[in-house]
Amino acid sequence: MKPTAIANSNPETHWHALKNDGAKALEELYHLYANPLYNYGAKFTSDKELIRDCIQSLFVTLWTRRSYLKQPDNVKNYLFKAFRLSIFKKASLLNKHERYEETEHYHFNAAINFEEKLIREENQLALQQRIQASLDQLSARQREAIFLKFYEGLSYEEIAEIMGISVKGSYKLMARAIDGLREQLDISDFSFLLLLLYAKFFN
Amino acid sequence: MKRKPNLNPENYTLPDLLDDPAFLAWLLHPDDQSNAHWADMQLRYPNLSYLIADARKLVLTLKFQQDTMEPAEYIQLWEEIAGETVAKPIVKLWRSLWFKAVLAAAVTLLVIGTGFYFYLNRSIEVVTAYGQTRTLVLPDGSELMLNANSSLRYRGNFGKAKYREVWLKGEAFFKVNHIHRQGKVFKQDIFVVHADKVDIKVLGTTFNVNDRRDKVTVALINGRVSMQIANQPLLNLKPGDLVTYDQKRNFIRQEPGSTKAQVAWKDGIFIFEKLPAEELFNKLQDKYGYKAVFKSPVVKEKLISGSFSAADFDHLLEGISMALNISITKDESLHQLIIEIK
Numbered sequence: 001m002k003p004t005a006i007a008n009s010n011p012e013t014h015w016h017a018l019k020n021d022g023a024k025a026l027e028e029l030y031h032l033y034a035n036p037l038y039n040y041g042a043k044f045t046s047d048k049e050l051i052r053d054c055i056q057s058l059f060v061t062l063w064t065r066r067s068y069l070k071q072p073d074n075v076k077n078y079l080f081k082a083f084r085l086s087i088f089k090k091a092s093l094l095n096k097h098e099r100y101e102e103t104e105h106y107h108f109n110a111a112i113n114f115e116e117k118l119i120r121e122e123n124q125l126a127l128q129q130r131i132q133a134s135l136d137q138l139s140a141r142q143r144e145a146i147f148l149k150f151y152e153g154l155s156y157e158e159i160a161e162i163m164g165i166s167v168k169g170s171y172k173l174m175a176r177a178i179d180g181l182r183e184q185l186d187i188s189d190f191s192f193l194l195l196l197l198y199a200k201f202f203n
Numbered sequence: 204m205k206r207k208p209n210l211n212p213e214n215y216t217l218p219d220l221l222d223d224p225a226f227l228a229w230l231l232h233p234d235d236q237s238n239a240h241w242a243d244m245q246l247r248y249p250n251l252s253y254l255i256a257d258a259r260k261l262v263l264t265l266k267f268q269q270d271t272m273e274p275a276e277y278i279q280l281w282e283e284i285a286g287e288t289v290a291k292p293i294v295k296l297w298r299s300l301w302f303k304a305v306l307a308a309a310v311t312l313l314v315i316g317t318g319f320y321f322y323l324n325r326s327i328e329v330v331t332a333y334g335q336t337r338t339l340v341l342p343d344g345s346e347l348m349l350n351a352n353s354s355l356r357y358r359g360n361f362g363k364a365k366y367r368e369v370w371l372k373g374e375a376f377f378k379v380n381h382i383h384r385q386g387k388v389f390k391q392d393i394f395v396v397h398a399d400k401v402d403i404k405v406l407g408t409t410f411n412v413n414d415r416r417d418k419v420t421v422a423l424i425n426g427r428v429s430m431q432i433a434n435q436p437l438l439n440l441k442p443g444d445l446v447t448y449d450q451k452r453n454f455i456r457q458e459p460g461s462t463k464a465q466v467a468w469k470d471g472i473f474i475f476e477k478l479p480a481e482e483l484f485n486k487l488q489d490k491y492g493y494k495a496v497f498k499s500p501v502v503k504e505k506l507i508s509g510s511f512s513a514a515d516f517d518h519l520l521e522g523i524s525m526a527l528n529i530s531i532t533k534d535e536s537l538h539q540l541i542i543e544i545k
Binding site for chain 2 (some may be wrong): 030035039042057111112
């Protein structure tokens with residue numbers, strides 16, 4: 001499946017149809033977002049049943065509360081945000097006395113790799129390992145921000161909304177993540193990583 | 204660990220190219236100057252164009268590890284969501300627990316019902332050995348006596364089906380319970396005896412049926428009996444009638460007044476009226492299983508009359524041998540009766 005960086009089919013139309021008891025619209029939204037949500041959820045936890053449960057309750061809630069829900073500015077953001085909150089609750093990722101917006105104590109397992117057939121040389125494998133090691137040095141929040149930015153192709157505003165932080169906070173978070181990677185990598189590796197990330201985004 | 208850059212572009216490998224900050228800068232922020240530079244480089248070093256293509260490919264295949272549902276999981280998850288939301292109850296009827304429970308119950312009932320039906324319809328067979336008679340009471344209250352070497356079969360739901368039906372091989376004396384009182388005769392009122400190709404239909408009478416040696420003989424004591432013989436027209440019998448159907452010759456013989464001898468067996472008596480010895484010994488074989496071997500064929504023609512007790516086979520043979528003035532030797536091992544003139 002190709003990453004749905006920007007959903008081509010218009011989710012806002014589906015949402016509108018959903019409000020008018022459009023059963024088909026709910027299914028369309030499922031086909032658009034079930035896999036991206038699952039992929040996102042899998043970064044937080046390895047409990048696949050829990051991820052599926054969260055997706056299920058998300059869509060069921062969407063249907064049962066459709067007449068009360070406001071049309072969100074961005075349907076994908078709305079779903080990712082609600083899904084992330086649901087994952088945190090169901091997986092008990094939040095410690096006591098910890099605010100959802102500020103928590104650092106969770107896992108975000110964003111492994112980076114090349115397609116296997118292209119790892120022909122030891123050097124490339126070594127490069128991949130260096131990049132992965134640098135990502136591992138980041139905090140979960142920083143990794144998540146990188147994932148949302150470069151994998152899901154979201155803007156700082158969107159990242160802020162999903163992660164429950166301010167827009168300013170999301171810029172800061174990303175800047176710290178990039179700084180962290182720069183510290184870990186030498187200049188050529190870092191450039192290469194940036195290249196890879198941006199290339200991913202623009203392709 | 205930092206590798207030493209290979210400074211000669213002619214010998215560049217892919218990692219060398221990727222390690223070249225100028226190359227990365229060009230890919231990240233291409234401008235006229237860098238475009239011209241790398242176009243010139245590719246002209247001067249043709250191997251570079253392949254490397255650059257490879258590098259692009261490498262860039263494009265980098266990915267965050269992607270976690271996806273199995274296709275089956277993906278479909279099942281939607282079905283679960285649909286089941287709680289958009290699916291109409293009728294659509295998910297076959298999947299609902301209630302429907303399954305009802306279906307299971309229905310199937311169970313059907314199986315039990317079918318089993319019970321076959322149990323009710325099971326065939327019941329009563330068989331008598333040589334020399335043995337048995338008295339039976341059928342479920343409708345009808346009584347019958349089954350002669351030796353005979354069998355009677357009827358269904359388990361006897362009396363509840365449309366006819367009261369029995370299948371007879373050998374000989375039996377029937378006292379059929381009269382159910383019909385007045386008015387229209389329903390099928391349940393009719394009692395049917397199937398004896399080979401003959402159907403004997405009665406309402407409630409006393410009669411004897413003998414079905415042996417391809418001959419069916421019906422002796423009516425009282426009441427009325429209808430005989431349906433193969434494809435022949437229905438034959439109505441009056442009390443005292445004795446009708447024999449010879450199946451081999453397809454021949455019907457109706458004679459009055461000799462039913463007494465026919466039914467005497469039920470009282471443990473043989474009554475013979477000018478009966479040829481050959482037929483007598485056939486009767487004995489049917490009842491006791493001993494085959495007659497005539498050492499002197501003339502004996503076959505002898506006629507016997509009289510009443511004999513059947514209570515004891517040896518005494519019976521003794522009486523017969525005296526009446527016909529012959530010698531009868533019983534061979535136990537071969538189950539034969541050796542018959543000679545004295």
